[in-house]
Amino acid sequence: MRADAAARNGGPARADAAARSGGPMRADAAVRDGGGPTRDGGNARAGDGPAMGDGPAMLEVRGLRQHFPVRKDGKKRFLKAVDGVDLEVRAGETFGLVGESGCGKSTLARSVIRIYEPTGGQVLVDGEDITHKPQKQLRPLRKKMQMIFQDPYSSLNSRMSVRDILMEPLIASHVGESAAQREEMAMRALARVGLMADAAGRYPHEFSGGQRQRVGIARALITRPKLVICDEAISALDVSIQAQVVNLLGEFQRELGLAYLFIAHDLSMVRYVSHRVGVMYLGRMAEVCGSEEIYANPLHPYTQALLESIPIPDPAVAAGARAARLEGEVPSPIDPPAGCHFHPRCPKAMSVCRQEEPAMREMGGDHCVRCHLYG
Amino acid sequence: MAGETILKVNNLKTSFATKAGRVQAVRGISFEVRKGEVLGIVGESGSGKSVASLSILRVLPDNATLSADSIDFGGQDLARLPKKEFRKIRGARISMIFQDPMTSLNPLMTAGRQVEESLLEHCPQMGRQAARRKVLELFGRVRMPDAESRYRAYPHELSGGMRQRVMIAMALSCDPELLIADEPTTALDVTIQGQILLLLKELRGAADLSVIFITHDLGVVAGICDRVLVMYGGLVMEEGLTGELFSRPAHPYTLGLLASVPRLDQPKDKRLRPIAGSPPDMLAPPAGCPFFPRCEWARNVCIDGRPECARLSPTHKSMCWLLQPDAPGEGNPFRKAGGAYAG
Structure with missing residues (x-):
């Protein structure tokens, strides 16, 4: 099975691609990938895009709740995957969402684009309330909001050629007047993500992981969306390929003024790509602020602990730091701890934390934190 | 750290026969592991890092062909050891932990029972009672909170971090000399990854255990490894002490990764x-x-021949033509102005 997969990846397409990148096109490829030192192959860093907060809000989430009914010990209970989250992403802005597995970040993404039906709160896309719109009326809006998934291998239809994969969203949202025109758009999208024209006739298994994710990006962007949700879009890629994809996403953002909701567990990468960052814990937002601020001045003990857990690729730094580590694990969202959800793991927990849920507090400079320490 | 060598791999090659042809996953690598050290093997998917470690334990699918001049482990050549003899080494003197403990644990058996089974497999003279006590002791060593109830838990009832602790307990059950850890923290959250890395460090210190730590994460390498091999395309590109590799990377691929x-x-x-x-x-x-x-400094010589090994220090080696004495100085990232960096 494994060898089979290896054979597939190493199939003729790959050999071809390798030969290509080694051949006369190589310089070209390097430029496209932003690998050349002379080229502004930048990324979605703060300051590169439009100034933060001046674009219109592309996504507004207000008090979003996503509760799933579950049975536990024969009783009906609710798993509160998302429990009252507010956030806003403006045009041209990248909002990074981080947290441990089980914190609700992926559920939030799915509720926002109505893969799940939210059980409370409001979702506004480009000013339009979509929380309870019937799926049929939602269809024309779908082209405005697209999603890039973690694993392009399972999110691309393996029986469709890349051409068909790219044309499908166009057909679904009635873009383009003829098949020929749609095909032309597909070919342009392909070139735009740095793939050769002959990729159009190939199938997903013929590509490497990074190339497949480029197809995923082309598919998401072909309908010219305004909001793109990247759910761990680079987590499955090798580091050298991650940087290529991040740079590509950044280029598109500057060009098209896209709003990204960037969900990831890699905090170094999130800081790098985001303008603002939100930290989630057990269905709630613990802290939200500018991406430099969150690393320079983390206020919530959970944010501080997360940051301290990140391994730094430098033995000199790695040996010194790392004293304070987070004990324990994320509790079950079916029976979250009373008061502040984080108190059982919090090194600074006080008696009030066990009883009262802290409110989100504005600390100035767009920095909000949900913690009794700042009450 | 400069203890005796416990494992010496000499010119290991592993390939897989597939419909499309022969996939040459590992193409001749040599390295050694010393007592009590953590050797990191870094590389991207397809670099051959996992196949290299699976080859040492000879746990390869049927379509694999392995050849090596020798794989010397305590005087025995693992490449030529009869299958029956190998059983006494695998899981006992050399054990392994994987990325995803869920797929390596039996879902129908409680966590404690599985560790017990592996113990009894290698030490059948130990009774059930003694084995159970030993398992609880092992659970304590891997800092398993609430060990008694975790003993009776099925794998699906445990979190990812706890499952990995069960795997580590199992791997340690026969007091191995060498532990091969293949991306053991990749599937875990950073906070849990931190806990597991800390545990591995403690175990290494307490038990004089040697570890081969396979990862793609340079941050993890910096935190836990004493020495590092950087693999690419089935070959070792660079080898050195962790400090050397990060402060003086001497291969364009390492530079690119960083x-x-x-x-x-x-x-x-x-x-x-x-x-x-x-x-x-x-x-x-x-x-x-x-x-x-993919190299921005590639020249014709790079296309035709494999580079020779350049030694930058007794512990630091690089396989790059740019480090050879006749390499051009102009635009050479490894030559500092005036003097040669190499040699």
């Missing part, structure tokens, strides 16, 4: 420089340096 990851402790406007292109096709790997199609 420039591809953002660092929390660096200003954000330091730009990421991805490595262009994609890894080589291992059905027909390049004859010369496997990295040349």
Whole structure:
């Protein structure tokens, strides 16, 4: 099975691609990938895009709740995957969402684009309330909001050629007047993500992981969306390929003024790509602020602990730091701890934390934190 | 750290027969592991790092062909050891932990029972009672909270971090000399990864255990490894002490890897420089340096022949033509102005 997969990846397409990148096109490829030192192959860093907060809000989430009914010990209970989250992403802005597995970040993404039906709160896309719109009326809006998934291998239809994969969203949202025109758009999208024209006739298994994710990006962007949700879009890629994809996403953002909701567990990468960052814990937002601020001045003990857990690729730094580590694990969202959800793991927990849920507090400079320490 | 050598791998090659041809996953690598050290093997998918470690334990699918001049482990050649003899080593003197404990644990057996089984497999004279006590002691060693109830839990009832602790307990059950850890923290959250790395460090210190730690994460390497091999295209590109590798990277691929990851402790406007292109096709790997199609300093010599090994220090080696004495000085990233960096 494994060898089979290896054979597939190493199939003729790959050999071809390798030969290509080694051949006369190589310089070209390097430029496209932003690998050349002379080229502004930048990324979605703060300051590169439009100034933060001046674009219109592309996504507004207000008090979003996503509760799933579950049975536990024969009783009906609710798993509160998302429990009252507010956030806003403006045009041209990248909002990074981080947290441990089980914190609700992926559920939030799915509720926002109505893969799940939210059980409370409001979702506004480009000013339009979509929380309870019937799926049929939602269809024309779908082209405005697209999603890039973690694993392009399972999110691309393996029986469709890349051409068909790219044309499908166009057909679904009635873009383009003829098949020929749609095909032309597909070919342009392909070139735009740095793939050769002959990729159009190939199938997903013929590509490497990074190339497949480029197809995923082309598919998401072909309908010219305004909001793109990247759910761990680079987590499955090798580091050298991650940087290529991040740079590509950044280029598109500057060009098209896209709003990204960037969900990831890699905090170094999130800081790098985001303008603002939100930290989630057990269905709630613990802290939200500018991406430099969150690393320079983390206020919530959970944010501080997360940051301290990140391994730094430098033995000199790695040996010194790392004293304070987070004990324990994320509790079950079916029976979250009373008061502040984080108190059982919090090194600074006080008696009030066990009883009262802290409110989100504005600390100035767009920095909000949900913690009794700042009450 | 400079203890005796417990494992010496000499010219290991592993390939897989597939419909499309022979995938040459590992193409001749040599290295050694010393007592009590953590040796990191870093590389991207397809670099051959996992196959190399599976080859040492000879846990390969039927379509694999393994050849090696020798794999010397305590005087025995693992490459030629009869299957029956190998059983006494695998799981006992050399054990392994994997990325995803869920797929390596039996879902129908409680966590404690599984560790007990592996104990009894290697020490059948130990009774059930004694084995159970030993398992609880092992659970204590891997800092399993609430060990008694975890003993009775099924794998699906445990979190990812706890499952990995069960795997580590199982791997330690026969007091191995060498532990091979294949991306043991990749599937875990950073906070849990931190806990597991700390545990491995403690165990290494307490039990004089040697570890081969396979990962793609340079941050993890910096935190836990004493020495590092950087693999690419089935070959070792660079080898050195962790400090040497990070402070004086001496291969364009290592440079590329380091420039591809953002660092929390660096200003954000330091730009990421991805490595262009994609890894080589291992059905027909390049004859010369496997990295040349992606290397910005590639020359004709890189296409034709594999680079010779350049020694930068007794512990630091690099396989790059740029480090040879006749390499051009102009635009050479490894030559400091005036003097030669290499040699």
